[in-house]
Amino acid sequence: MRTRPLKVALLGCGVVGSEVARIMTTHADDLAARIGAPVELAGVAVRRPSKVREGIDPALVTTDATALVERGDIDVVIEVIGGIEPARTLITTAFEHGTSVVSANKALLAQDGPALHAAAERHGRDLYYEAAVAGAIPLVRPLRESLAGDKVNRVLGIVNGTTNFILDRMDTSGAGYSEALDEATALGYAEADPTADVEGFDAAAKAAILAGIAFHTRVGIGEVHREGITEVTAADIASARRMGCTVKLLAICERAADGRSVTARVHPAMIPLSHPLASVREAYNAVFVEAEAAGQLMFYGPGAGGSPTASAVLGDLVAVCRNKLGETTGPGESAYTRLPVSPMGEVVTRYHISLDVADKPGVLAQVATVFAESGVSIDTVRQQSRQDPDGEASLVVVTHRAPDAALSGTVEALRKLDTVRGVASIMRVEGE
Numbered sequence: 001m002r003t004r005p006l007k008v009a010l011l012g013c014g015v016v017g018s019e020v021a022r023i024m025t026t027h028a029d030d031l032a033a034r035i036g037a038p039v040e041l042a043g044v045a046v047r048r049p050s051k052v053r054e055g056i057d058p059a060l061v062t063t064d065a066t067a068l069v070e071r072g073d074i075d076v077v078i079e080v081i082g083g084i085e086p087a088r089t090l091i092t093t094a095f096e097h098g099t100s101v102v103s104a105n106k107a108l109l110a111q112d113g114p115a116l117h118a119a120a121e122r123h124g125r126d127l128y129y130e131a132a133v134a135g136a137i138p139l140v141r142p143l144r145e146s147l148a149g150d151k152v153n154r155v156l157g158i159v160n161g162t163t164n165f166i167l168d169r170m171d172t173s174g175a176g177y178s179e180a181l182d183e184a185t186a187l188g189y190a191e192a193d194p195t196a197d198v199e200g201f202d203a204a205a206k207a208a209i210l211a212g213i214a215f216h217t218r219v220g221i222g223e224v225h226r227e228g229i230t231e232v233t234a235a236d237i238a239s240a241r242r243m244g245c246t247v248k249l250l251a252i253c254e255r256a257a258d259g260r261s262v263t264a265r266v267h268p269a270m271i272p273l274s275h276p277l278a279s280v281r282e283a284y285n286a287v288f289v290e291a292e293a294a295g296q297l298m299f300y301g302p303g304a305g306g307s308p309t310a311s312a313v314l315g316d317l318v319a320v321c322r323n324k325l326g327e328t329t330g331p332g333e334s335a336y337t338r339l340p341v342s343p344m345g346e347v348v349t350r351y352h353i354s355l356d357v358a359d360k361p362g363v364l365a366q367v368a369t370v371f372a373e374s375g376v377s378i379d380t381v382r383q384q385s386r387q388d389p390d391g392e393a394s395l396v397v398v399t400h401r402a403p404d405a406a407l408s409g410t411v412e413a414l415r416k417l418d419t420v421r422g423v424a425s426i427m428r429v430e431g432e
């Protein structure tokens with residue numbers, strides 16, 4: 001074993017960074033054995049230097065992350081600051097100084113992954129980011145390396161713990177959205193500003209990364225169709241239950257049947273209770289991968305939190321250090337092709353549509369005609385009279401598979417019918 005330690009600069013020492021530092025210290029011998037050389041925490045960049053950080057030598061702490069990265073003796077940079085800047089510049093600077101990078105930064109990788117990979121390759125360095133998608137769950141490397149000889153056709157997953165916690169609470173306790181969000185906040189799952197989670201931005205960033213790796217292509221964050229969970233109601237959840245389903249926020253990345261294009265989307269969807277993703281509870285994540293030769297694979301575990309996320313970061317650290325000692329790099333991204341990303345209108349799936357209609361003769365026929373004229377085939381219809389003084393009933397239509405554009409056309413036409421008083425909800429149905 002080499003005795004001279006590999007030097008690590010830790011950029012950020014918050015929820016994830018502090019756990020990375022702790023495990024680096026407590027598991028120093030194990031890490032050295034795995035790598036073939038000891039690793040030394042050579043500096044820790046933070047914003048607030050006076051904050052007490054347990055287990056961190058104050059002499060290592062600096063607010064000048066740039067100077068730390070440019071020091072000249074750093075072997076690996078771990079970026080766990082988050083956000084776009086200064087993380088992007090710091091990572092680029094690291095490559096320019098011949099340093100490989102481990103990052104957990106999904107927002108940055110979803111936005112600038114291709115440019116960062118190109119910079120890493122230009123300088124013959126590694127960029128690893130297992131922690132950026134689904135926290136502790138090994139997913140990036142299995143897709144990038146273990147399944148490199150297979151053809152992945154579909155990735156379907158729960159990649160945001162906060163929203164899964166909220167939907168799970170709505171399902172199990174009958175809570176409304178706001179009540180479940182309050183509970184997620186109180187328990188520390190949801191941030192003070194939960195927008196990135198509940199509006200699906202976090203899951204969309206992860207979907208862009210997953211689609212890129214799974215299909216060996218590039219998917220920009222703007223090419224991911226995104227809907228959050230803020231419109232999901234207790235009535236939607238109850239309706240899902242009546243159908244033997246539950247509601248999950250899913251990230252779905254698919255390769256077209258002809259292999260010439262891909263789609264990536266994030267939205268709430270009903271899935272049957274028999275589907276393995278239906279049993280993913282609380283803040284857990286799970287991702288289902290369908291590959292041509294391997295068949296169906298499922299990855300499950302904690303998708304967030306300091307310690308689980310640090311586990312993924314440290315796995316990357318070991319891999320990057322081994323590459324460094326072997327004077328090699330991990331799989332590059334230059335072999336990637338560019339498959340077009342099809343718009344949401346071309347996605348084909350099933351739909352659950354809940355309508356408020358006039359409860360009188362002929363309405364069902366009118367509604368069915370609109371579906372037929374739009375080329376959307378109905379699977380089931382359920383009408384529920386409400387003993388409503390306005391004479392309204394609830395009509396729930398579940399369709400067979402149809403293109404999203406055709407469904408949008410159907411809903412537009414339904415809204416024009418006098419007898420349709422409102423479209424209460426539209427939700428996609430995934431899983432057979």
Ligand SMILES: NC(=O)C1=CN([C@@H]2O[C@H](COP(=O)(O)OP(=O)(O)OC[C@H]3O[C@@H](n4cnc5c(N)ncnc54)[C@H](OP(=O)(O)O)[C@@H]3O)[C@@H](O)[C@H]2O)C=CC1
Pocket residue numbers: 011012013014015016017045046047048049051063065079080081082083086104105106107131132135303304305306309
């Ligand atoms: N938390 C989680 O469960 C998960 C997080 N991630 C990703 O990991 C990354 C880190 O997240 P997390 O640990 O939760 O974030 P935190 O907000 O807890 O920590 C951020 C750290 O970065 C430091 N920092 C902020 N700005 C600067 C700056 N300009 N220069 C130097 N240091 C700075 C902060 O310093 P100070 O301590 O002084 O404020 C803090 O130590 C993000 O990319 C996130 O998306 C990925 C998966 C799960």
Ligand SMILES: N[C@@H](CC=O)C(=O)O
Pocket residue numbers: 134135159160161162163189197202303304305
């Ligand atoms: N906010 C995310 C955590 C990190 O990715 C989540 O709730 O899953």
